Amino acid sequence: MRTLPRPLRWLMTGGLAVGLGWSAALPADTPETITLGYLGMERPDDREPLSVLAPVLDDEGVQGARLGINDNNATARFLDQEFVLHEAEVSQGGDVGEALENLIDQGADWIVSDLPAEGLLEVMAHPALGDRVVFNSRAPDDELRGESCHPKLYHTTPSRRMLADALAQFLGYKQWDRWGLVHGNTEEDRILAETLKAAAERYGHRVVEERMWPHDPMARRAEGGFHAIQREIPVFVQDLPEHDVLVIADETDYFGEYFPYQTSAPRPVVGTQGLIATPWHRAHESWGAVQLQRRFEKLADRWMTPRDFGAWLAVRSLGEAAARTGSVAPDAVLDYMLGEEFELAGYLGLPVSYRTWNHQLRQPILVTGPRMVASVSPQEGYLHPRTPLDSLGADEGESPCRF
Amino acid sequence: MPFLSQLTTPAGRPASLGLALGILLMLPLAAQAERIFVSNEKDNTVSVIDGDTLEVVETIGVGRRPRSMAFSSDGSELFVAVGDDEAIDMIDLETLQVVRSQSSGDDPEVIRVDPNRPYLYVSNEDDNIVSVLDYEARTRVTEIPVGVEPEGLGISPDGRWLVSTTETSNMAHIIDTEAMEAVHHRLVGARPRHAEFTHDGREAWVSSEIAGMVTILDMEETFDVKHTIRFDVPGVPRETVQAVGVVLTSDGRYAFVALGPSNRVAVIDQQSYEVLDYLLVGQRVWHLALNDDESRLYTTNGVSGDVSVIEVDGLRAIKSIPVGRFPWGVIVEP
Secondary structure: OOOOOOOOEEEOOOOOOOOOOOOOOOOOOOOEEEEEEEEEEOOOOOOOOOOOOOOOOOOOOHHHHHHHHHHHHHHHOOOOEEEEEEEEEEOOOOOHHHHHHHHHHOOOOEEEEEOOHHHHHHHHHOHHHOOOEEEEOOOOOHHHHOOOOOOOEEEOOOOHHHHHHHHHHHHHHHOOOEEEEEEOOOHHHHHHHHHHHHHHHHOOOEEEEEEEOOOOOOOOOOOOOHHHHHHHHHHHHOOOOOOOEEEEEOOOOOOHHHOOOOOOOOOOEEEOOOEEEEOOOOOOOOOOHHHHHHHHHHHHOOOOOHHHHHHHHHHHHHHHHHHHHOOOOHHHHHHHHHOOOOOEOOOOOOOEEEOOOOOEEEOOEEEEOOOOEEEEEOOOOOOOOOOHHHHOOOOOOOOOOOO | OHHHHHHHOOOOOOOOOOHHHHHHHHOOHHHOOOEEEEEEOOOOEEEEEEOOOOEEEEEEEOOOOEEEEEEOOOOOEEEEEEHHHOEEEEEEOOOOEEEEEEEOOOOEEEEEEOOOOOEEEEEEOOOOEEEEEEOOOOEEEEEEEOOOOEEEEEEOOOOOEEEEEEOOOOEEEEEEOOOOEEEEEEEOOOOEEEEEEOOOOOEEEEEEOOOOEEEEEEOOOOOOEEEEEEOOOOOOOHHHOOOOOEEEOOOOOEEEEEOEOOOEEEEEEOOOOOEEEEEEOOOOEEEEEEOOOOOEEEEEEOOOOEEEEEEOOOOEEEEEEEOOOOEEEEEEOO
16 A cells, blocks of 8 residues: 555536526526535555456546436426535545545535545544534445444445345345355455355355455456466365355455356355345346436446445435425435435335434345346345335344444 | 227228238227237337237337337327337337337337327437427427436326426426426426326326325416325335326226336225225236226236236226236227
8 A cells, every 4th residue: 555645636526517408497596505525535556456457447436426416406406406516535545534624614514425434434533524414325334334323424335234135135035045155355355254144144044164265455367367267266165065155255356256167066156246236236227227327327438336326325315305305404404314205216126215223225235247137135025024125234223323 | 089080091001901900990880899009118019909809919019128109199100119229110000010210319218199289299218308209290399308317298188288207306397388398397206207187187197106106286277286195005015116107087086006016006086086996916017008988997017027907897907918028008099
């Protein structure tokens, strides 16, 4: 990791309102404004795509927020409202607090955070934040929804546990109950492995054995890489006890792709590679998702990622609540967002809404291969007294979050 | 009655007319069976069901991703929006062949025909516009900007008003068809899918898929929301109750609303707005159509790939008819 502190880089955007060319009579008054601050972090130098040829994305997340602003304003202009976005990107090792202060100086009343957990906790503890609400559109850590939860913190991206539950339900539907588990050597992968094991237990699966794949950052696939992989992987997994699926926990996407088709026994690969559980995917086309994918591609010239989707959901949540209440007052908007009436169309077949006990957005989770969505969880038959969506993630009563 | 005009058109009928249809046309009026047309979204076909035998008698190949359908005002053609071909296929109702196709702009989903002019209104989901096409002159008349992802379209019986619903803006845009512009904008439930006028033109009923409700707009004076209807199907998760297709009987008695993946059709009293019953049909019920004398209701069931037939008198489902993959729209020849 680079240690030289680079200066904060600022990307400002205001007035992203789309010029749709309305010929209809528009409200003549000055619109009431909701100002959002988007807080992102520069990609670490050791995080690059597996393939040296794959495009390196440096605008993940922020493009989703921009599209959300456009979508909101398309409705808001009929309602005498306006959404404005200010953006800040913190460099690696940069000062998160300074970036936050700067956004607030520009008038940001709401914050969308595309920060990892550590940076997000810094934001939540920063005195400048005041009463402002923060949407976590990126960090999957269950701790942020549990012990470290905060009444002003909302999560539009699913927790690790929600993703693990979504996968475990699908594997339950398939009756693929014996799991071999391979995880990476990062802290995130260790936590994910624990989360997967807990999901396995919850849904009646059995982890027959777990193994750690040691890897070095940036030891990427080089020319002719398959020669080594083709020999290494079968050896690595050949003496695993009998299993139905091989579950991979590799959040940084360093090594998981080595496993499909290379195992010694013919077993599907699932988890973070192969068949994955994710809030959003480019293969998702149902329930009008094609329209969102197309709008996004027109704006960003690339596919929408889960981080883009999380930021879009955060901005759209505010848009929906402000439109329904006819107010931009934070209290009115928040009351509505947490109420029974709040239902956001997230292109996932079912309306999404916030859990009152930890402010996690309840949402269907895609279970998908590289080019085709295999299923969407919750799976039929996993019942819940409130809504089947609450079978994914920490339920009321079991969540350690106390506001 | 367009039905009569079809029978009394003597000349110009192609000699290659299908035998069955030829015989049909020679029979007296009462003996001609109604035909029900069903668009199959994933098969690129339109199924033709005989209203007497309730069996599929013909399958018409059309463009890619057929969804909404409408008849031309003279009843001679059926228009089918074929979304992935960005066109409207036009089917000759005598030969049951696609005879021409008109470019429609991006991703046409829902279409409606103007009762007074040879105009076709098309919602273009990706462009945030409603396109107006002249289907006789084969020209594009104009484009009307609306909110994000226009979907549902409803036209008043006199052709004066067009209601366009936008799925992401969650609005009903009320379009003056003389000025060809949206003059009122009203918030409705999340993801509005369909708009239908009452036969007296006084109300427009707008269904919302995600909110699972129907919003009723006053179309006489205020154009405001005058009532909302919510649905509660016992024993069915609330999220699966999603309102989509709407039809209203001409006598002002019933409204029927398709409730998507809850596999139910709601029966509503059009006057009191009270939900009277929920009828179990096939899986993911999407759109609805009444036959000419309103004795039967047809529903498309996308996931089970069939059409349910409901007897309006008694409100009973009497048959399900297998059609193509993902049946979307249904329309009965008048």
